[in-house]
Amino acid sequence: MSDQSGKHDDLVHPAARPFLWLDAKWLKSSMLWVLLVLAVGFAAIDLFHHRHEYVHLAETTGFYALWGFGSFVLAVMVGWFVIRGLLGREEDYWDGEGDQ
Amino acid sequence: MIEAFYDISPAWPVILGGLLAAAIPNHHVRKGLALLAPILAGFLWFNVPAGVHTGGLIELGGFVLETFRYDGLSRIWGLIFIIAAFINALYGLHEKDRVADAAGLIYAGAGLGAVFSGDLLSLFFFWELTAISSVFLIWGSRTRAAYKAGLRYLAIHVLSGVMLLAGAVVHAADTGSWAFDDSLSTETLGGMLIFLAFGIKCAFPFLHNWLQDAYPKATVTGAVVLSAFTTKLAVYALARGYAGTEILIWIGAIMTAFPVFFAVVENDLRKVLSYSLNNQLGFMVVGVGVGTELAINGAAAHAFVHIIYKALLFMSMGAVLYRVGTVKASELGGLFKTMPATAIFCIIGAASISAFPLFSGFVAKAMTLAAVAHEHHYVVWFILLFASAGVLEHSGIKIPYFAFFAHDKGHRVREAPVNMLMAMGIAALMCIYLGWPDMFGIPGGYRALYNLTPFPEVANEYPMWTFDHVVGQMQLLLAALFAFAFLVRMKWYPDEKRSVNIDFDWIYRRAADGVARWGHAMFGRLWASIGNVLGATRGRMGGRLFEAFSPMGALSRDIPSGLLAIWTSALLAIVLLIAYMAP
Known part of the structure; x- marks a missing residue:
């Protein structure tokens, strides 16, 4: 067991x-x-250490860390509240589709 | 080098193997063929002399079909398709399904044929062959949902083929050329039709739902096979015909971003991987849109490593599905205790797709980002950076975490079969090898990848392994990982729950379907009403005619001669009056 x-x-x-x-x-x-x-x-x-970047803003201290944290939180929140909130349906939503 | 084989496309042994497999009832012979065919294709690939080579010309009905164009672009795509065909065959070694064996080989061969096609007619033939052969990998699940998804998949892909043919005909009428090259343009009708045909297969935004609809419903092996060819063939076709088309930059940027939100709350982990696939395609499409040598290298290198790590992730989820019977995140957890090797392979795939240093995604994705920044597409660069963190969320964390760790659901299943582990092992080794840096004077594995790109001299000049690049990437990934741990701790991370999220396919699966049903019902009623009205009118007319002409009718009655004389006089008077008044 x-x-x-x-x-x-x-x-x-x-x-x-x-x-x-x-x-x-x-x-x-x-x-x-x-x-x-x-x-x-x-x-x-x-x-x-000064990083050399193609995009100047990315040379700001901790830029990638801030962007990574912010992006992750944004992705989760939009996914949770917008996608699941507005577009979420019961698991059987598509069951019987086209059977009528 | 054997000159006699120079003109034979690597597609033919794979397609032939598939046709033979369809006729061979013996399981072991079929599996032998499935492994041998990609090896033969690999031999043909290696046998071609370096440089540009055109061969395999077939005259047909006045057309000359060019079935084997070998150059920098088709070279890298051809090789990765051959490798994928071999790994897929190894992975599916335990499955005893003749149709799937044949379909898998013909599909892989058709993909190769399309990659090596030098003209639009050959491309059309192989393009449609990929659609028709691959649908059996979806139907192979033998569920009603898979059957319906397969029908939708087939309809959409056949439509793509028809648009390709129509575009090719218009293009040939305009230019007099059937060549499949960079003469295509979105500014002509023919070029636009072909562009849209490629876009359907590439899962452009609003044309993408066939992917998330069909792949999760395919068989265990079928999803792995499907993940390799169709969409990457489309990226190749775009790179061949539309490199530098600016609209692709924005299309690609949208493709990288929007699937992230859907993947976050998707419960079916193979569907999560399908959204993730869409997101990865976006990076490649952006690279094609930028169109510089560095960007095309980025797209090609990304396609190469992506096929391997995406297959690895699909293989690991396939192994879970095979053993547990589900890949719903809400039903999984703790599987590392019973499937440790599968868990390790999955983590390697997750690290690769997330572009952790020392893994293959790191060396490929960077070129695209650099090319985007070089060409001053800064907004797109920020979107790609957002999407990079998003990839970590859904493929880097969600897939391995919810399947193998998280809450132990008590599944005590056996480890994946040996052949599955071998296939995953090969893919995992490639993920590490292709991301390996130069060390102690020994060239890193990524050099092999860079040497395969269409412009190897440009790729090798790109400063990949710099301190700044590693630090920047680690900042992004570690901060995103911390964000995950933080959100989970604060209970601000959505639970995995049994649900579905409707996407743009709702338009044709529900809205359009509803409109069609309503229209059908309304037409039925209208038809019935018209029938009733016509019937009533016919009845009334018949009654009137009967009343007039029947033996009992008015015209059959005896009319008194006096009445007739009065009417005749009246008519004569009217005629005389008109004649008198006439000028």
Whole structure:
């Protein structure tokens, strides 16, 4: 039988056993901070190094980080509120199409 | 080099293999053919001498068909189609479906034939062959939804072929040439018809829904096969005929952006990949629209690596579908525990499509972005940058996260079959190799890709692996990853729920269908009403005539001679009066 952690689950693949920590709660909760440190760290490189870009605005400190964060949030919000909000339908919406 | 084979297009052994597969009932022989045919095609590809080569001329009804044009553009597309055909055959080795085996080979061969076509008639033949053969990969699912989607797919693609033929005829009448080259223009009727035919196959905005409609309903292997050829053939055709056509820059930019929003909230992960495919095509179309040597290199390199990593992602989702029976995000999670190899391959595909440094997408997409900035299309450049973050969202994070991690749904299935793992392994290795930088004086794998592009000298001059480029890309990707973690933590990320999102196909699947049904019903009623009126009129007329002429009618009655004399006198008086008054 399966269990959520997989530690006592005979059906878990042997190659996956050393990686069951990927499902741990501590990892999920700490991932936010790990990514924050990494993102800020790479953005901070711009403080010490001037990037040369084809588009001058992109030479602004942390430009790509800001654009990446903003774009991601915009994509999710528009998808959620506009696409799902306006165009979302029940799963069986197309069932029986053309059968009448 | 064997000179006798110089004129044989690599398409023929693959098409012939498909025709033979249709006739061979033995599963093992068919699978052997499916693997052997791309190898033979590869031999023919390698056998051609370097440079530009024209061959395979066939005289037919006064036309000379040019079936094998080998040059810088067809070279790279031909090779990736051959590689894709081989990987697809390996991936589908376990499937025992004669129709799918034959269709897959003929479809791949038709794609190759179209790429190597030197004239519009040959292109039309192979163009239609791709449509007709590939629909069996959708119908192979043997569900009612797949059957209907296949019909829609076939109708749209046959329409594309008809427009191509019509455009070719008009173009030939105008110019006297059937050549498939850069003489095509959107400023002529023929050129515009051909452009639209290519646009349908390329899934331009508002012409794109066949893709998200059909691919997710195809068979496990069928979706992988479909992802490789049709749309990339269209990009090739645009690059061949319409490079530098400015409208393509904006069409491509829109294509990169709008699928991102749909992919965010799509529950079917193969449909997410279909939207993602649309988004990736946008980058290539922008490159073709910019039309400089760097931009064409970008589009070609992008098509090459895209076919591999998109196939890898479709293969990983196909493996999940094969084992679990669904690819609905709301039903999946935690599969890395039982399908670890598939999970790793999927992550490699996701990293490649997201353009992480050291993966193939990084070295291809950068050229297009650079070319766009070089030509001062700054608004488009910002849109492409937005789309790059969007790609990370739907293909880089959503696909691997919701299938293999997220909430463990308790599916304890077996790892994918060995042949699937081998196919995914080859694709994953290529994703890494083609993104590998120069190291310790050893040329990186990306050099092999750059040497394959139509303008290798331009590609090799492009400063790919610079500190600035790596830092900028990592900033973008890590900040986007942080945004995902942040939104999930704040519970501002939409749940995966069982739902569908209507798209532009609602216009013809619901609105137009409704109008057609209403029109049919109204016509039926109108016809019935007309019938009633006609019947009533006929009845009344018949009654009147009966009353007049029947044996009992008015004209059959005996009329007194006195009355007749009065009427005759009256008529005579009228005639005399008119004669008297006449001038």
